Amino acid sequence: MEIRSVKILGREGCRNCSGMHRNAQEILKERNIDAECIHVTDLQQIMAFGVMSLPGLVINDKVVSYGKILSKEDIRKYLGA
Amino acid sequence: MVWDFIQNELLGMRWLKAIIYGFVNLCGLDTESRIGGTVAFLFLDLTKISILLCFLIFLISFIQTFFLPEKSRRIMGRFGGLGARVIGALLGTVTPFCSCSSIPIFMGFTAAGLPLGVTFSFLISSPMVDLGSLVLLMSIFGWKVAALYVLFGLVIAVLGGTVIEHLHMEDQIAEFIRNTMAADLPEIEVTFKDRVRSAWSQVVSTYRRLIPYILVGVLIGALIHNWIPEVWVTSVLGTRNPFGVILATVCGVPMYADIFGCIPISEALLAKGALLGVVLSFMMAVTTLSFPSLVMLAKAVKPKLLCVFVAICTLGIITVGYLFNHLQGLII
Numbered sequence: 001m002e003i004r005s006v007k008i009l010g011r012e013g014c015r016n017c018s019g020m021h022r023n024a025q026e027i028l029k030e031r032n033i034d035a036e037c038i039h040v041t042d043l044q045q046i047m048a049f050g051v052m053s054l055p056g057l058v059i060n061d062k063v064v065s066y067g068k069i070l071s072k073e074d075i076r077k078y079l080g081a
Numbered sequence: 082m083v084w085d086f087i088q089n090e091l092l093g094m095r096w097l098k099a100i101i102y103g104f105v106n107l108c109g110l111d112t113e114s115r116i117g118g119t120v121a122f123l124f125l126d127l128t129k130i131s132i133l134l135c136f137l138i139f140l141i142s143f144i145q146t147f148f149l150p151e152k153s154r155r156i157m158g159r160f161g162g163l164g165a166r167v168i169g170a171l172l173g174t175v176t177p178f179c180s181c182s183s184i185p186i187f188m189g190f191t192a193a194g195l196p197l198g199v200t201f202s203f204l205i206s207s208p209m210v211d212l213g214s215l216v217l218l219m220s221i222f223g224w225k226v227a228a229l230y231v232l233f234g235l236v237i238a239v240l241g242g243t244v245i246e247h248l249h250m251e252d253q254i255a256e257f258i259r260n261t262m263a264a265d266l267p268e269i270e271v272t273f274k275d276r277v278r279s280a281w282s283q284v285v286s287t288y289r290r291l292i293p294y295i296l297v298g299v300l301i302g303a304l305i306h307n308w309i310p311e312v313w314v315t316s317v318l319g320t321r322n323p324f325g326v327i328l329a330t331v332c333g334v335p336m337y338a339d340i341f342g343c344i345p346i347s348e349a350l351l352a353k354g355a356l357l358g359v360v361l362s363f364m365m366a367v368t369t370l371s372f373p374s375l376v377m378l379a380k381a382v383k384p385k386l387l388c389v390f391v392a393i394c395t396l397g398i399i400t401v402g403y404l405f406n407h408l409q410g411l412i413i
Contacts, residue, residue, distance in 0.1 A: 043261075047263045
């Protein structure tokens with residue numbers, strides 16, 4: 001799977017959400033994947049994904065996980081590494 | 082026989098009381114004395130609530146992994162009218178909720194086209210009645226009180242939703258929410274292991290978050306239990322004051338605490354002669370409405386709807402309080 005974009009849906013200033021964002025960035029960097037990695041905190045944008053339970057993980061604009069704090073290992077699995 | 086065992090030993094934890102009171106006595110403190118009594122109450126309630134809390138949160142979080150708001154929204158969307166509000170109130174009891182997530186949930190429900198009444202039935206029942214309060218109330222006040230508490234809570238939620246629905250206050254929702262589009266989310270495969278893991282992480286994070294509230298609650302409870310003269314309690318919160326329920330509700334509304342923090346206070350007040358309805362209306366008020374949650378909700382709805390919401394909850398809680406006062410003789 002070619003990864004074009006990774007989005008973390010989370011709350012502004014939430015430690016768990018920013019942690020997930022950081023971990024995702026690190027994994028992308030480790031694997032030399034040139035994809036955008038954004039922490040989305042705007043509720044309207046989050047709603048558009050259909051997610052209400054945060055944090056959520058979106059890969060290539062597809063929601064793969066929500067309502068769960070993911071560890072670095074979990075994110076790695078979703079990114080297929 | 083079996084039921085008595087569950088009620089007294091498993092939920093009421095009489096064995097724990099025997100151990101702790103025995104231990105405090107062994108240490109040379111008389112549990113009948115004020116100081117000894119305070120120490121014993123502190124240790125007993127702290128241990129009891131911690132055990133119940135960890136066990137309960139685990140069980141509840143496990144059940145809740147089946148009812149994320151995304152799924153509840155889909156279920157509610159299948160019903161209409163009063164039925165939808167009943168379903169909303171029922172799902173409110175099992176869907177994980179904390180006042181900080183009320184905005185995303187409110188937005189998500191509204192954007193998905195759920196009627197306002199259903200959303201409010203959900204928003205009222207979710208903090209007021211949850212599985213945790215059910216088991217805790219069973220442990221301390223017995224199953225009859227617990228069952229009625231849940232029943233009355235659900236009735237308030239459904240009635241509240243119905244009133245709001247009939248007032249047609251759709252224009253009272255903040256613009257940015259009305260303009261939001263929501264997508265329906267396909268369910269994501271969750272394994273048994275995932276559920277257990279997520280439940281366990283809930284136990285840890287919830288216990289850490291709640292421990293200050295519990296400590297304060299238990300401390301106040303211990304003080305009431307051993308230091309406040311009974312006549313004070315009965316004259317303000319007991320049979321001598323017909324306005325006890327109103328007083329308790331009005332005091333409880335702005336307060337922010339968790340039901341686990343309220344329980345030791347309620348328990349101590351009840352033992353000192355406060356009426357059941359007074360104690361329970363205080364608990365309902367504290368959990369359902371709080372200053373922080375209202376500030377949050379004020380961002381999503383206009384003042385008129387906010388006032389209606391507060392009024393309905395307050396009136397409902399006061400009514401239930403008086404009902405419990407009248408039923409007290411029959412249920413405990």
